[in-house]
Amino acid sequence: MTTRFVLIGTSHAGNVGATARAMKVMGFDDLVLVAPRWDDVLARQEAIDRASGATEVLAKARIVATLDEAVEGVDVLCATAMTPRDFGPPTSTPREHLPTLVGRRVAFLFGSERYGMRNEDVYRCHVALTIPTAADYGSLNLAAAVQLVAYEWRLALGGFDVKPSAPPVVAADAKAVSGMLAHWEEALVAIRFLDPAAPKKLMPRLHQMFNRAQPTPEEIHILRGVAKAMLEAAKKGTP
Known part of the structure; x- marks a missing residue:
């Protein structure tokens, strides 16, 4: 079972080190950094000290350039977005939602210290986890947020003595879904269903729909076949 912690655009080496500590005490070690401020952040003394x-x-941690690379091999993406969005995945507390994910391959995504998560990254996720805080002060340090989510996930898994059962069906990973949707976007533009100059929220809505559907790798293959057929029909000028 995969449990991955993904830090996007991290700017402080100390927070990377503190995140590693928060993960280790809860028994997790899969850390991926997406485009951090410093290429050598994992070797910086502040990170090592913290x-x-x-x-x-x-x-063991990895640095990658894109979120697609970071979530390869993962079924479920959990945003940690304290600010509510007017559109996007459902919002839930970790304690309410995490027990429903036991047995799945999960990635917890954390945005930059200054700006948090970008809307487009939140839209890709299956759920936005919000940590209950005081109404007049909800600012959490990055590593503190990682610690809370890691603790709640460990509780959902049953602590350190209970092993979760394997999922009965393996869904396609997030990278496969994203790649299929990119193929569909190209096809929808080709058949003039999608206007690239005014896309509105069609693709984010499709992303949310397929996140809910949790397609298998075989179903992703079928959907890519549909996109290929649409592109071929558009080239021939047929409806």
Whole structure:
């Protein structure tokens, strides 16, 4: 079972080290950084110092250029977005929602310290996790947010003594869904169903629909076949 923590656009080396420490005490070690401010952030002294003994998590961590690379092999994407969006995935607290994900391959996404998560990244997720805080002060340090989510996920998994059962059906990973939708977007433009100059929210809505459907790899293959057929029909000038 995959549990991955993804930090997007992180700007402070200390937060990376503190995140590694927060993960290790809850028994997790799959850390991926997407386009951090510093290319050598995992080796910076501040990161090593704040890891406080969790250096093996830093040693195993990966730096990638895109979110697609970071979520490869994952079924469910959980945004951590404290600010409500007018559109996007359902919002829930970790304690309410995480028990429903036991047995799935899960990635927890955290935005930059200054700006949080971008709307387009939140739209890709299956759920937006919100941590209950005081009404007049809801600002959480990045590593503190990681610690809370890691703790709640460990509780959902049954602590350290209970192993979750394997999922009965393996859904296609998030990268496969994103690639299929890119193929569909090209086809929808080709048949003039989607106007690239005024796309509105068609593609984010389709992303949410397929996230809910949780298609298998075989179903992704079929959907790509449909997109290919649409593109071929458009080239021939047939309806």
